[in-house]
Amino acid sequence: MTVKITIDGQEVNARAGDNIVDVAAQNGVYIPTLCYTRGKPCLGTCRTCSVKVNGSVMAACTIPVREGMEIDVNGDEITDMRKALVELLFAEGNHNCPSCEKSGRCELQATGYEVKMMVSRFPYRFTPHPVDHASRSIWLERDRCIFCQRCVDFVRDKETNQKIFSINGRGTYARIEIDVELANKMPADQVREAAELCPVGCIIDKTQGYDVPIGKRKFEVKSIRERALGGGHR
């Protein structure tokens, strides 16, 4: 069933039930996301896709479109809210892009550019987060974790379907954990996928390192916006 909605005043047709992020992208409107990836169930953790739906702030990846919805993506207030959320992530963790293996391929970094962040308005915490390097092929750099939960929900042991990554503790004391035994069973391609899936440089493939030269990395070749909009050919 097709429904009519408006995005930033522009009337568009959409398939009922599709979420706002996807519908907006189909119509050339970029909404940043850090937990949501097309084709995978929505996690609704990062809130970076916040938009106004009929005047109320909502996470766009969690909301299926309905007839008559009026969606405000690029209004000043909501644009600044998304920027603030990205800034909050930078202030909460310890993100040093110049010394990070993921630089140039990092979704948080790329999104920082997209929301035009210069510096976080929130006080930086500098909380120490212990590294977990016990597993054979994965280096867990907790300083950079943004608790998107992609790895928790989407990376499972092939044989038992058990969780390899999980969250321990709650609230500001929560931290990401890795089950070393299961992690050591991960085939090389699954390790690579997990590192790719991680939107930041928290899950690092020990066997890869700086394999792509600076200037040729993912978001240096094509921006996160172009990729989200389907290759930038629109």
Place this chain on the structure above:
Amino acid sequence: MNEEIQTLLEQYEFDKTRLMDILWDVQNQHDYISEEAVVAIATGLDMSGDDVRETLSFYHFFKDRPFGKHKIYLCNTVIAKMKGYYEVRAALEQETNTSFGHVDDTGTFGLGDANCIGLSDQEPAMMVDHVVFTNLTPEKVSTIIGQLKQGKSAQEIVNPGGADSKDIAYVNAIVDENIRTESKVMFKANRDYKAILLSCLDKLPEQIITTITDANLRGRGGAGFPTGLKWRLGREAEGAEKYVICNADEGEPGTFKDRVLLSHSPKDVLLGMIMAAHAIGSRNGIIYLRAEYWYLKDYLQQQIQEFRDDGLLGKQILGTNFEFDIRIQMGAGAYVCGDETALIESCEGKRGTPRVKPPYPIQQGYLGMPTSVNNVETLAIASRIIEEGSAWFTAMGTNESTGTRLLSVSGDCDKPGIYEIEWGTTLNEVLSMIGAENAKYVQISGPAGDSLSVAKDGDREFCYSDLSCNGSLMVFDHTRDILNVVRDYAEFFVEESCGICVPCRAGGVDLLDKMERVIGGRACQQDLDEVTSWSKLLKGTSRCGLGTAAPNSILATLDKFPEIYKAKLVEPHGPLLPSFDEEEVISEYELAYKHLVKEDV
């Protein structure tokens, strides 16, 4: 250990959705949940060890290391702090010879903090091994700890008469009810449950729903969702099974009315659940009981059993084809589980993380099936409406807010306790009823609710369009430091945030820092402007009601008592904020220099 866990898991048919119960059983048996136990549980349930730890580490009362033979949790709410908390805390540390957050050398006592344990009318209060001690004084603490040291159990000390834990005498030995008003809707004595249910089952589910809808009953948990509509949606929703869940995770600081309802009129609540089940077509119900109310568990179980024995629960209820039964699910200490989707996650053995909505529980709830989650008070009222009819109910209250609501009153007043008021009653009327002549500031609906100035808001009415109170009412007189109260509330939200979304997880900490800056006399106008702006971010973008409500008390007190904030502000000198402590910042550099450079030379 392995064999024992195996037997335990067999009892739960290796069902991982029962992980909460499994963890409780292990902890109750062994004082804590050891690494060995975690591995055995994980193996038995075909989960990874970390997956078990995900649940274990989420809840305040689950312990993965020894926390003493006797686990003592002292309630640390603002109300407790007004009633002698600090003296009691010091006495506990002295008597047990340990400090909070630790276990004494003999491994006998573990001391911990707890947020509101539903006893604000009898603070200071503490939990000890599934029972509570109220109206504490340092002397009382000394006696209790002395008796524990002599080998008496907490149950024996609190219940010297030895009443059976299934009996109301046991509950009454532990806590006071403090019901201060005559019954209007709630607490009716001598109800003929069988007759009421028979006449209910005589009617079609649609008729029951219509009666509740006509009565204009709205959820008493706080959100105020129309109960009739929820049940209608539940009726219409498709699912192989449907569930009724009674939300007895009464965690909002300052409220305790559900505790009193569950002890004084438990069958009203059970009857409401049965009626909800009849209305939506459910065969299974769950009471999600917060761990802080463990001393009600056996008693409630007995009430359920009596209903089974009388044919009001089980198969072929009262000779009909209707089948429904209820189990109790114990929580383990997590305020966020008051959110209905977090509560459902917890019922499924997982972390109490609020789900993404939609879908709503009434469409896809417990085990993915349509689930009606209703508050204790809502269910008790529903049972009375079905008994007396909707007209009887709408005659009370106002046109828009029908009937009555229970208030849990605490703080600076002569008569704290439970009050049943009709909607439409004003704040001033309530204050005179409870004997709060010197009140300055009233916090309604807990830290998540609204802050009222008696001078400005006295004539406002309790009703859904104005003061839509969820039942918590905390009174503060002219001698109290409002900023400290608000700081406490900000800290509460930091402690209770589940951490799934960044605005609540990180933003809550920033708001607490700001409050500390204000109280410490290091804030300037820019700090307050940022509080307002960041609060808007939390309110707009948080995933659930916890995050959206976290800034409420700061925003409301800024609005109602701006003068107390202004009085604390300082003027910045030069380009640096007053909170920037140059010396402190440089001190670490000095230290690093000393260690890294000077000593090497």
